[in-house]
Each structure stands twice: as structure tokens, then as C-alpha cells.
Amino acid sequence: MSLQPTITGKTYVLGDNVDTDQIIPAQYLTYNPAIPEEYRQFGKYALSSVPPSQSGLPKGHVPFHTKDEFVSDYTFIVAGKNFGCGSSREHAPIALDAAGIKVVVAEFYARIFFRNAVNGGYLIPFESASRLCETVCTGDELRLDVPAAKLHNLTTNEVYELKPLGEVAPILEAGGLFPYARQQGMLKA
């Protein structure tokens, strides 16, 4: 498995310090992500504890799910600082993955969320060079050039520089920690 070089889709915008309780509330952690039918359930409840005024910026009060109760129409999340802070629950990147999110672009991440996202290969966590959550609007159509770390806003015709993925790029390219460790000979193939 390797990363898709180009990812295109609509974006959902959130603010600062979106913690793991907002991404997937604790009451839904009873589902076991190791069971595929239950993995799907996390998509249904993804972002369900984000306060309505902060849901889908700049206006807020934009539902994350529209047509399908499990999978969102959005491909990207653009957010502010410290995305994924709080608990170590891997259910957080799993919920976003199950909801169809392929890329998060935040100013920076809480450490455990970032590591979980990379380790499981659930989504690509890019960091933006500028504060995009106040530039990009929910519903904007984006195109990400993964190798160049450039984000094109097709709605406004702007281009944003992202920070390179750096040392986690090979893990994401391998598809996560386990395939990476096999490639490196840490684990038997």
C-alpha cells in the first residue's frame, strides 16, 4: 500500500483544542474497533460532541453527516491548534476514518492522536504553515498534492503550503506501524 498522490474532496472546518471526547464521546467506546461491523459504528458518532456553534466553521451549526448516517460527505478536516488532545483512545482517528475522512490539516496535533493516526494508517495528519481554520470555509472543495505538501482550495483558487510529513512519511507510505516494521525487518514478513 502506498499513499494516494492526490486527494480531492470537500472540507469540514473546526477550531482549536478539539479533544478526543468531542471526536468520539466516551459512551461509544463500548464498540470494539477490532470487529468490522462495530468499526463502522464509530463513523456514525464521529464529532458528535463538538458544540454546535463550533461545528462546521466559520458559520457553525453545520451537520457533519448529511446523506448517510455512518459516512460523512467530507474528505478533509481543517482545524486549529492541538487537534486530538485529551485521551489516548485510538477510537478517535478510527472514528474519523470510519466517517470517510482521509486527511486532517491542523496547525499542530496532540502527540498521542498524531501517533495513533500514523500507526494505524487511518488518515494523513498534515500540519499547516498558517492558520487555515480561519481562511478555509466548511464546504470548500480542496485538492491535496501529497508529495508536494500543497493544498489547493478549488473554491477560492488559493494554494496553501503544508509542512512536510517528515519522519512519519515512510510509516504512512507503508500503511502504518506494522507494515513499516515488516519492511524494516523489525518483524517477520
Place this chain on the structure above:
Amino acid sequence: MMPLTLTEKILARHAGRDAVRPGDNVWIDVDVLMTHDVCGPGTIGIFKQHFGKDAKVWDRDKVVIIPDHYIFTADRMANRNVDVLRQFVAEQKLPHYYDVGTDRYKGVCHIALPEEGHTRPGEVLLGTDSHTCTAGAFGEFATGVGNTDAGFTMGTGKTWVKVPPTMRFVFEGELPPYLMAKDLILAVIGDIGCDGATYKTMEFDGGGVYSLNIEERMTLCNMVIEAGGKNGVINPDQVTLDFVNKRNRSGKKYTVLKSDAGANFVYEKVYDVRKLQPVIAKPHSPDNRAFVGEIKGTKLDRAYIGSCTGGKMTDFRAAAKILKGHAVRIDTFVVPATSEIAAGLKAEQLNGQTLEDVFLSAGAKIGPPSCAACLGGPSDTFGRLNEPLSCISTTNRNFPGRMGHKEAKVFLASPLTVAASALTGVITDPRDYLA
């Protein structure tokens, strides 16, 4: 030799190197891996998926499984998850399992680990829970990981880490009777913000820290994650060793490591604790700090005393001191972190009355030991905020929805402040009740 911080020293030893520098990526050996009912089933799933259905954990003696999150609930899925743990423990013949419904049941993992002798200076502890950092109070490297990391460690005994730079927080002076470790850590988080220590170690030092008992030191380290910290540490002293040696039933040898003089800290801040006032974190972030005096009189619906950070004997002793002989004005929930603490509430007396009796006589409700409403949980969880209430709590997080309802307002404060506020129904400075 290059001077190293405590965290750098532990990581270097576990990587088989003389020294490491912040930013180095190293593979390290893990001494203890802990998981629980919320992240255990996913971890076990990943372990089996990648190592095989019949694979064995790397070292049975180093895996500790402590169900604690969703225990006293009728939720079928939650109960099913404990069954997943049970079955795995039986298959793997794991000796360190603390099963629900047995005499071995403990409660909150971060308090159960040291009580049962699974924390030792100089070691590396990983847990599938962000508050695993609590164990830094024993002078070890302890941090929270996700299911994939834990599944990997379960099969290999190893993990990779990026060596964090260390921030140093020095507390000078001895705490006045109206302050607790919770006030100190809330002051720090308010100063540096809930991303102020992202990817970094927070080391606590100074006479104010070494005068704290071990439970208060755990409260300090518990909340480094609320500032984004990778781990928190306190250099071991006699207080640490006395506790560890009493609990270390296996007799496992350990090495006491300390930060070297001249070690490099990327940040340093000195607090004179004698000048601090009681601190509170307002909704909806642990860094939304105020002094209790600034918002006193704010109306409350509920008080909650419990969790890994606020449900230890020291926390209940403090609350009992305020509540004794008075009646609470608002619903007040008391949740001992572990069964040992629950037994302590029945055994320990304050002026001829057991602590349990102090709480019940004041009109508080006491629940069985578990994580309970600290993180909301299933809707029948003891103390859960099922409505948009205002709650003052000794727990560690107040992000939207944390204790249940996403419009509930949660204020975080010390057990002294929470108990004083329970008596009045409004945010109250504990100094009003301490003669």
C-alpha cells in the same frame, strides 16, 4: 559524560545506549504494559491480527490488565468487553489480571498499578490510557499509547519513542493547608496552556514537591497530559522508595535514576507555593484558569469527588475535613478510585467518625470504585451528567461532553474547594471552611 535529565537517562538505558538527546528516535524495551476494558479489546484485536491467533504475549509477567472504566453498568457491550479481557487472560495465562466481581477487583488502573506493585523507579511503563503518566511520580518513564502501539509492544516488548526535551517546574516552600497538588498543576496548566508541553517531559522539583506525599505527587504527574506532556516525572527520594518497597511484592530489582546536575531543560519556572491561592479550571478546558476567589459565588448543581487524579485517600481526607459535621447543599458524588481506597474510607477515622460516615452523614452518595463519571461513560454510570448541569469536580478534564452531556459545565478544582462548594452550592474558597 554528558549530563542527562531523568527521562533521557531512562530512555537511554532502555535503548541500550549511554546517552540520548531530545529529538533522537530510539527503540526501547518496555518493562510493563497495562491495558483496560476500553482499549484492551482493540489492542488484543491488533495483537492477534498481526502476530497470529495463537501468538503469545512477549512476557506474561509484564502485561497487566485492569478493567476499570465501564464496570457497574447494565450496558451489554461494556460487559462484553470485560469478557474479551477475561478470555484473553485465560488463553495467555496472564498472572496480573484484576477481574470484575472477584476479590482481586481493583478499580482505576493508575492507582491500582502502584498499589499492586507494578510501578518502580527507572522503568518504562506504557498504558493504553493517557493518564498512564501518573506513574512518573515513581521516577519512571510512563506514558499513554493507542491500541496499535500497545498491540505492537504486546508482541515484541518494544516501542519506538522520540526523546522529548524536558521542561522543569520548581515549587519552592511548603504548601499552606488550603492548597493541594491539584492547585499546583492547575496553575501550571493555566500558565502554559493545554498545548504548552506538547511532545515534552514535565519534571517537577523543589522542596514544595518533595514535601508532598506520594498520592499528591501522582496528582501532579497525572495531569501533565492536560498540558499535552508526553510524560511527567519526579526524581525518586525516600518517600518514593518507602512506598515502592512496601508494594513491590515480586521483589523485582530496579535502578534509581535521577536528573544530573547541569542537565539541559528547555524551560524552567519557579513557583513560590506560599503565595499561591486555590485554583480552578472553568469550562471547557483545563487551561481556563481562575483563582477560586475570582469566581466565587458561581452557582452549581453538583459536586463530584473521584477519579485517578482526585479519588485517593489524601483527596478524601481533605474533603472529609471540610464536610465533617455539615450537610451538602447540592448532589455530591464520592467515588473511591480503588477497592483498597473504598476499604480505607470504612477504616480510617476523623475524630471518631469513619470517612465513609462523614460523607454519608453530610448527605453525599458513595459509588463503587471505578472511573465512573469522570469520562461520562454509559448513560447509567454513577454520577454521570445526563443533563446540562454545572458540576464542580476533582477530576482532570472538562472539555465539552467529558462528563456526559455536551452542554454540561464542569469546573475542575481541589478536593478542598469541591467539598467547600458542595456545602454552599456555589463556588467557594476552602479557606472559608478551614479554621
